[in-house]
Amino acid sequence: MSEWFTAFAPASIGNVAVGFDMLGLALSDVGDRVMARRTDGAGVTVAEVRGINGELHPYLSTNANENTASIAAQALLDAHGAGMGVELKVHKGVPLQSGMGSSAASAVAAVVATNALLDTPLTVEALLPYALEGEKFASGGLHADNVAPSLVGGLVLCPQVLLPDIVRLPIPDDISAVLLHPDLQVNTAHARKALAKRVPMQQWIDQQGLLAAFVAACAANDIDLLGRSLRDIIIEPQRSANVACFDAVVEAARKSGALGCSLSGSGPSIFALCKHSDARNMASSMEHACRAQGIACQSWVSPMDAPGARLVGDT
Numbered sequence: 001m002s003e004w005f006t007a008f009a010p011a012s013i014g015n016v017a018v019g020f021d022m023l024g025l026a027l028s029d030v031g032d033r034v035m036a037r038r039t040d041g042a043g044v045t046v047a048e049v050r051g052i053n054g055e056l057h058p059y060l061s062t063n064a065n066e067n068t069a070s071i072a073a074q075a076l077l078d079a080h081g082a083g084m085g086v087e088l089k090v091h092k093g094v095p096l097q098s099g100m101g102s103s104a105a106s107a108v109a110a111v112v113a114t115n116a117l118l119d120t121p122l123t124v125e126a127l128l129p130y131a132l133e134g135e136k137f138a139s140g141g142l143h144a145d146n147v148a149p150s151l152v153g154g155l156v157l158c159p160q161v162l163l164p165d166i167v168r169l170p171i172p173d174d175i176s177a178v179l180l181h182p183d184l185q186v187n188t189a190h191a192r193k194a195l196a197k198r199v200p201m202q203q204w205i206d207q208q209g210l211l212a213a214f215v216a217a218c219a220a221n222d223i224d225l226l227g228r229s230l231r232d233i234i235i236e237p238q239r240s241a242n243v244a245c246f247d248a249v250v251e252a253a254r255k256s257g258a259l260g261c262s263l264s265g266s267g268p269s270i271f272a273l274c275k276h277s278d279a280r281n282m283a284s285s286m287e288h289a290c291r292a293q294g295i296a297c298q299s300w301v302s303p304m305d306a307p308g309a310r311l312v313g314d315t
Contacts, residue, residue, distance in 0.1 A: 230260025
């Protein structure tokens with residue numbers, strides 16, 4: 001059998017508060033790994049899916065038509081590897097239904113590993129449409145705010161109207177992301193269906209203004225403007241009640257110096273942006289607030305310029 005290629009794809013923060021379905025931020029040190037090798041047959045098969053604990057996953061499917069990794073890899077083969085056979089092994093590092101881009105990380109890692117098997121591999125950016133096919137299966141729509149940052153890293157503007165084009169935004173100086181994951185689950189597809197179908201015009205205008213100000217703040221390295229604009233006045237109020245520890249964690253983050261704090265994706269994870277020097281203390285404060293609500297949790301501190309997906313060793 002041919003050589004295995006292993007790809008790592010990081011978790012991500014979707015929406016980044018101000019940019020629903022349009023902004024995403026990669027995280028360092030947490031993500032999924034997918035191994036791929038060529039086979040004699042045609043099409044994609046999934047040999048195994050393992051969970052965070054290393055054991056075979058109890059319910060993620062190895063059916064190639066029901067797994068985000070294999071769906072994404074098959075989309076790539078359909079376009080650039082007709083007749084090829086590929087076998088995948090998926091090792092999850094991102095909790096499911098966590099608001100950390102779990103399905104996106106699997107899809108991205110799969111296309112990066114499969115791309116390495118092609119006779120003429122594509123550029124990383126060119127893999128976006130194929131990873132999105134896997135994410136579409138999981139979330140029910142064409143949303144790149146987790147896939148794009150997981151693929152290319154950093155802070156990415158990726159509105160659907162511009163796809164497959166994306167914009168990597170400048171990273172402000174001395175800013176870290178802190179992400180807290182409570183031991184809860186929120187189904188992204190269900191959370192999306194529950195959102196109001198209409199919002200008042202003024203509320204939409206205000207949110208668009210905050211998004212524009214946030215992008216301008218990143219470009220100008222204006223930390224004060226970044227902090228004033230990092231707010232979600234439309235989606236967060238509809239979703240935050242589903243996360244029992246949300247208010248307590250946000251209060252703890254703000255008291256620790258957060259520039260802003262909101263849900264990551266549809267939750268339950270909660271992220272904050274802050275100065276590098278405040279990040280470790282803020283993570284501890286957010287964890288303490290969550291555990292005080294009787295909810296177990298873990299946290300990560302990440303630079304805003306965390307790298308995207310890449311080929312790695314098998315360990």
